[in-house]
Amino acid sequence: MKTIGRVDVADFPEMGLNHVPIKIDSGAYTSTIHCNKIKEFNNQLHCFFKIGRNRVEVVFDNYQTKTVVSSNGQKEERYLIKSNIILFERKYRINLTLSKRTSMRYPVLLGRKFLKGKFVVDVSKKDLSLNNKKIMKIVILSRNPNLYSTKRLVEAGEQRKHEMHVVDHLKCELVIEKKKPSIYYKGEILEDIDAVIPRIGASVTFYGTAVVRQFEMMKIFTAIESQALMRSRDKLRSLQVLARAGLGLPKTVFANYTRNADEIITKAGGAPLVIKVLEGTQGLGVVLAETNQAASSVIEAFNGLQARVIVQEFIKEAGGADIRAFVVDGVVVGAMKRQAKDGEFRSNLHRGGSAALIELTDEEENAALKAAKSLGLGIAGVDMLQSSKGPLILEVNSSPGLEGIEMATGKDVAKNIIRYVERNV
Numbered sequence: 001m002k003t004i005g006r007v008d009v010a011d012f013p014e015m016g017l018n019h020v021p022i023k024i025d026s027g028a029y030t031s032t033i034h035c036n037k038i039k040e041f042n043n044q045l046h047c048f049f050k051i052g053r054n055r056v057e058v059v060f061d062n063y064q065t066k067t068v069v070s071s072n073g074q075k076e077e078r079y080l081i082k083s084n085i086i087l088f089e090r091k092y093r094i095n096l097t098l099s100k101r102t103s104m105r106y107p108v109l110l111g112r113k114f115l116k117g118k119f120v121v122d123v124s125k126k127d128l129s130l131n132n133k134k135i136m137k138i139v140i141l142s143r144n145p146n147l148y149s150t151k152r153l154v155e156a157g158e159q160r161k162h163e164m165h166v167v168d169h170l171k172c173e174l175v176i177e178k179k180k181p182s183i184y185y186k187g188e189i190l191e192d193i194d195a196v197i198p199r200i201g202a203s204v205t206f207y208g209t210a211v212v213r214q215f216e217m218m219k220i221f222t223a224i225e226s227q228a229l230m231r232s233r234d235k236l237r238s239l240q241v242l243a244r245a246g247l248g249l250p251k252t253v254f255a256n257y258t259r260n261a262d263e264i265i266t267k268a269g270g271a272p273l274v275i276k277v278l279e280g281t282q283g284l285g286v287v288l289a290e291t292n293q294a295a296s297s298v299i300e301a302f303n304g305l306q307a308r309v310i311v312q313e314f315i316k317e318a319g320g321a322d323i324r325a326f327v328v329d330g331v332v333v334g335a336m337k338r339q340a341k342d343g344e345f346r347s348n349l350h351r352g353g354s355a356a357l358i359e360l361t362d363e364e365e366n367a368a369l370k371a372a373k374s375l376g377l378g379i380a381g382v383d384m385l386q387s388s389k390g391p392l393i394l395e396v397n398s399s400p401g402l403e404g405i406e407m408a409t410g411k412d413v414a415k416n417i418i419r420y421v422e423r424n425v
Contacts, residue, residue, distance in 0.1 A: 001120050003120045003121075007021065007127065008087070010085050012083050017054045020108055021106045021108070022107075022108040031114045032101070033099075033101075035100065036049065038079060044061055045059070051107045080097050095113070136425055138197065139197070140166050141200060143168050148402060150166060152402050169211040174214045200399055202233060212225070228377045228378075232375050232397070239252055245374035248391055248392045250312040250313045254309075261303075264311050265296060265311070268313055271291045273289050274287070277308070277309055323385075325384065326380075327381075336357060337357075338354070339354050355405075364384060381405075
């Protein structure tokens, strides 16, 4: 018999569910899977599963009901279905009761009826089915190895036995040669690299993206693609892409150093207005103009400095707060609500804002996922405002910081990123 740890991952190919977290519970007799919605009609059971990055509806012709008794003696009638499960690269047949496990960390619980005769449980271990996974050499492109996000990614990768290297992309030299692209770092060629996690600052987007593109030419997986990185860094272009995708946005106006500031103000709906420099980050270059006259003065001042700006309507009902949804590989792995400090309208944590855990509505979660997907980002921090018109996308960050989201949610976001890399290499 194989040894299985207290938690692991499994696939359910018949239901189209992949890489599903499971908890081993030898104290429970039956096995259970989380199901969001269940509808029975025409002698069929229609089940909607929303587990991790899986979003599927499955129709079962053969099903029954079963009385399940909890550990405290409480009885509950549940639907029972049969499916295949893949564990340790081997397929098994399993009976699963359907239950809402929204409050549970693990969407699947394996009971002793399934485990009997197949597995020995070692509660001191976990993820034993992944023990034979490829040990990778992963490069993190970061200018500072002491940054929280960089250190957490190194830590998460090393915990999963990978070889982690931090490389300053500004110190890379790119050799472009027919069918032989290469990268040198501190005089030595970078080779035998399995994957790259870019952490490219906004001020060095051009060269950082060139380095990412060079890795792509070397056929190395990059957690953020070079084109997606460029697309997200151009605020105007990203807003255009998001608007085309049908996502909600604050009304935005852009013009090329126009002298008619009053016309821009009118088209944006009038004061109060938010004026943003296209290249600004962390709340820098963002101004709230509370009157039309103030807005006109700010626009004229930026024009005089040859700084391109966008002008957006101010969403008063947001109350100085926004939502940051952290998306990894098509899944919202954490979300927080950021509140601006008194006297400030920018909620950025770098500007003194505070953050707290929040549970997204379905509309907010779908908007975050659609925003990341439309920009082609496997990793993204999607910033939204809560408004009377629904969620409005402010910005999609291609190098979102980990400190705020991990502190606010208590979730291991760095581990999610490493596992995303593992699935794609």
